[in-house]
Amino acid sequence: MCRIFSHISSLKVALRHGHICNFKEDLRVDGRGCEDYRCVEVETDVVSNTSGSARVKLGHTDILVGVKAEMGTPKLEKPNEGYLEFFVDCSANATPEFEGRGGDDLGTEIANTLYRIFNNKSSVDLKTLCISPREHCWVLYVDVLLLECGGNLFDAISIAVKAALFNTSIPRVRVLEDEEGSKDIELSDDPYDCIRLSVENVPCIVTLCKIGYRHVVDATLQEEACSLASLLVSVTSKGVVTCMRKVGKGSLDPESIFEMMETGKRVGKVLHASLQSVLHKEESLGPKRQKVGFLG
Amino acid sequence: MAGLELLSDQGYRVDGRRAGELRKIQARMGVFAQADGSAYIEQGNTKALAVVYGPHEIRGSRARALPDRALVNCQYSSATFSTGERKRRPHGDRKSCEMGLQLRQTFEAAILTQLHPRSQIDIYVQVLQADGGTYAACVNAATLAVLDAGIPMRDFVCACSAGFVDGTALADLSHVEEAAGGPQLALALLPASGQIALLEMDARLHEDHLERVLEAAAQAARDVHTLLDRVVRQHVREASILLGD
Known part of the structure; x- marks a missing residue:
């Protein structure tokens, strides 16, 4: 990000002269319209020792999400439900400013939004x-790894989380109870015998940046500056x-x-529709799919 | 050893390799556009990303600047989902700090730091999936990233691990072989001169065997060099085609 801020004054001049967006x-x-996303690349099942994983590339923004299912105890107030835990690691790979504990604030902010x-x-x-x-439930640890930032982090992360949850498969377990009332948990022998999550209603974030009198979706770093x-609006596939x-730091008026x-x-509805179709297409290829990962 | 047989009577290892055989290595340079240099490597199921920034002005306190050479700053982190059991912190724990120091030592020996006095070179390594030999994978990825950033080095740094089971030296240990205990040797080699940039050995091993284990690790590191050299040449060829020469 640091590189952008050194140019910010010249960018603001450019904005005043209407160079960043020609709204008329x-x-x-970059030639996009105000409601256009950049090209999104999605690949699932990239880290094989997770329950589910996905990598999303949105312009220069690069996100890797891994979901791990671990057994835990349900929360007291919701005894018959499992839960999700989010963690965002802003690694120094993205920018040297994140070295050490530098990325913790942003990481916590994103995790709280999730x-x-x-x-x-x-x-x-x-x-x-x-x-x-x-007694027992599955805890899904959703770990987000930020590898490169090129603007619009929230949208990219939410897309990656949805894709990783879609890819998640949790082993099926049975609870066996003997005569004395002690319970035993039995894991299925068949590795393909697993539960898949329904991601139909998992929301995606659409961030709308106010620039001048208009707003744009999927802003690049320059536009964000x-x-x-x-x-930031989180929308489900039905538009809820x-x-x-x-x-x-600025303010918005209620009308806008x-x-x-x-x-x-x-925009969210369209985004969901295309994401769903990509995920199902990838799923239908099955094990024959050529895995690209970071090598492509 | 009870339970698992690490080396069969026919001389095959758990994953079907011969004693001196490496796992499949695939690598790519220039993964990210915003960093000065970046690379990705897969050694079997161990996957690592390395990113290099610099040489640039010293960040933070000026007092850290060295008057005669560049400061090499390394950070190792491994993704929370990289290991079998989920990790709580990606970096900052004792193992990560130690690994950061080892990487720094390795690359201070290889980079021509005296060419960039009073500046800093950042090397950040991220392990995405850990299946044994993370140090070696990190060094190999970082070498490619430093080369991608165009920072002058004495030579490639190629690393490989080696172990010793039933009187045989095994190269490039996998997680199963590492977890079984027994001696483990990590070696970073500058292949052209045959100099050693880092050598670390855990557990007990008879002195008489050391030479064989060392030779196995060195031979494996030379094999890694052949592969990395091929990756770099391929990358340069592609880049020059794009530039239109």
């Missing part, structure tokens, strides 16, 4: 993660908004928030 023509510097967008009953059916009420405030947050929300819903 609905055209941005907790918030999943904090509703419809996102993931947590009851399927329960093994035996009050020009925007004073942005609105599960969470909304304003980020950035409603406008941005509408755009968010519209």
